[in-house]
Amino acid sequence: MSDQGFYVGVDAGSSATKCAVIDWHGNLVGCSAVPSGFDYAVASERCLEEALGEAVITWDAVEGSISTGYGREHVKFAGRYLTEITCHARGARQWNPDIRTIVDIGGQDTKVIRINDHGQLVDYRMNAKCAAGTGTFLESIALKLGMSLTALDSLAMESTAKTTINSYCTVFASTEVLERIKAGDPAPDIAMGLFRSIASRTFEMMTSPGQGRVAGTGGVVAYCRSMVRALGELLQDEVIIPPAPQFAGAYGAALEAKERGCGIRAREGAESC
Amino acid sequence: MPTMKRVEIKAHQHLKEMLRLYFDDLEAASHDAGRRVAWCTSVGPCEILAAFGFAVFFPENHGAMLGAKKMAAELIPYAVGAGYSAETCSYMNCDIGSALTGRSPLTDVYGMAGPPTPDLLVYNTNQCREVQDWFGWFSRKHDAPSLGIMPPRCLGAVTKDHIAFVKHELELLIQKIESQFGVTMDHSKLEESVALSSRASTLWREVLDTAQHQPAAISFWDGLIQMSPVILMRGSQTAIDYYELLLAEMQQRVADGVGAVPGERWRLYWDGMPVWPRIRDLSEKFQELRTVIAASTYCNSWAFEPYEGGDPLEWMARTSLEIFINRDEEYKQQFLTEMIQQFSIDGAIFHNARTCPNNTNSRFGMVERLRQSLDIPVLVIDGDLSDARFFSTAQTMTNVEAFIEQLEERRR
Helix, strand or coil: CCCCCEEEEEEECCCEEEEEEECCCCCEEEEEEEECCCCHHHHHHHHHHHHHHHHCCCHHHEEEEEEECCCHHHCCCECEECCHHHHHHHHHHHHCCCEEEEEEECCCCEEEEEECCCCCEEEEEECCCCCCCCHHHHHHHHHHCCCCHHHHHHHHHCCCCCCCCCCCCHHHHHHHHHHHHHCCCCHHHHHHHHHHHHHHHHHHCCCCCCCCEEEEECHHHHHCHHHHHHHHHHHCCCCECCCCHHHHHHHHHHHHHHHHCCCECCCCCCCCC | CCCCCCCCCCCHHHHHHHHHHHHHHHHHHHCCCCCCEEEECCCCCHHHHHHHCCEEECHHHHHHHHHHCCCHHHHHHHHHHCCCCCCCCHHHHHHHHHHHHCCCHHHHHHCCCCCCCCCEEEEECCCCCHHHHHHHHHHHHHCCCEEEECCCCCECCCCHHHHHHHHHHHHHHHHHHHHHHCCCCCHHHHHHHHHHHHHHHHHHHHHHHHHHCCCCCCCHHHHHHHCHHHHHCCCCHHHHHHHHHHHHHHHHHHHHCCCCCCCCCEEEEEECCCCHHHHHHHHHHHHHCCEEEEEECCHHHHCCCCCCCCCHHHHHHHHHHHCHHHECHHHHHHHHHHHHHHCCCCEEEEEEECCCHHHCCCCCCHHHHHHHHHCCCEEEEEECCCCHHHCCHHHHHHHHHHHHHHHHHHHC
16 A cells, blocks of 8 residues: 555446546545446546546556446456445544434435444344435335436425425325325425335334434435435434535445555556455 | 356266155056056145055145246246235145146156146145145146144143144044045054154254254255155154164264354354345355354254154154144244354344245244343344245345454454
8 A cells, every 4th residue: 555546446336427536535525427328337437537636646656446336246347346335434423423324315315324432233124125315215206206316305395294205115106196196285295205215214224213313315315405304303303415425335445445555457466355 | 256166966966866766656556557646745744644644745845946947937927917916925826837837847857747646635734835725726726625733822831731632633644634535544654654754854853963063064055955765764764774874974974173164153043934046146155255054944944853663643643743843933933042152053044925924933023032031133134935036146146245344343
């Protein structure tokens, strides 16, 4: 490990691929997110290039790299890969040492990760494999309502009622939305109900709510204030949102690369860790 | 990550031949007017059937084969169309779908026309009630009697009264078979069959126990294949001969320090059913992670307490009642605790099988209780025994990798 090198973390997620560059002090100096598309290898290369550009460094200055996310095995330049569970926990903990639970709501799945006072992974849970409780649930219903996810979020923030959408299944939830529209419920309340539905699914996955602070990471939390609001209502506590919630996994991967002394797969003489 | 080559089990060649002979005999029996075929549940009273001289077929084995051959998605819709819920036993639904379509791996693998037509079906609801409904469908299809025993379930202590009750059920079963087919059971043959069953079962337990050694000589994935004789050939000398051979090989592995997983780093426990359609994917993933599944509830389901003479029906009644799946939560927790300690387990995986609630133990707080009492990580994966539509490979692999990362972090 050099005392002047840079480290790269790549989170190849189901919807977006994110890249984070950190300096030898662990400071986030560059990041980028691109759609994952059909090819994680291509997305990760493009993302890397943009993040290096933001950090104003070249690839030669990078000492090590770790990939994470569903496409982690396809990131060709990474020295090794780790799961997003380890990486999100590491990233969030670096930003706020008081965090004990990380709620990561992504496009493909939702994870609840618990860490102890030493920052060690204690427990984690992922949603069952259907879309309910994930970003895809929201995107799917927003699409059906003919609006973007950010528009749905803005609408929900106008709500003052305690409306909830109860159905677990994405298809049934859509039907429930239609029933509420027919019943004349205000649109903001219906929209907020959708976010509460996800918060409720997430809350079920918490083995010990109330023990330590909760942080939210992932794209949904990054772009939807209503999601943070719904989680806060259930937890009866303010949810910590790190400076770059969508990049928590990539940031954590970069930190792990630095701490583990991971090399770069494509570089001659470098060793994987 | 580079993966080291797995050590093959030499005895397995004998097993393949034994299985071929077993299925050849079933096929022959189904075409022989002088012989009768009985279907039996996997922990059913097969010793009684052997004493009557039936050739015994185990439909759960067929269900597992259909799952392992990834045929569930094409067959289950036929069972659902016939009125059976897609959320109930996928073994049953696969088997019904197989009968409705005439598609079976028994044809490709063993050259059979399909499962042998039953003259009799005998179930034991000590494992679940679904077997009764499963056999009911085939009973109606083949116009063959479906008989069974229904032991009291979810037991803590097994009492003399429980044993007497089930023994009486077994006696009634014998009477019904005698009356139905106009034959008399040879009691000396029953005693012989029980003695052979018990010996095979004891040897099977000894084989599994070689995984207590580090590195473990045999893994769960090997066990899923190697357990065939204790299910299909229980009550025969063939099973005993095979397990003596296998045990010697495993003991030699222990002596030589050879493990089922080269470079073993982690030792896990598996509770619940296997995910038959993803056995290869999962075993390769664990091997890549240098992790051995050293013990499991499932493979131990056929490790009965030994028969030491006396009334064979009493032994059958007792083993029927004492099996893990038929016990209460307290017993199960104690059993799991002892297994985890005896096999030096680092962490446990519970398979939440969507269509098999009776063989899933993560639904009534067991996971949290074990986490707290043993201070080990416990992972729950969602899936199914045969229906891969309830299983997400990517999500499960992430879960498994994260689990190993969690173990590494604890050791760091």
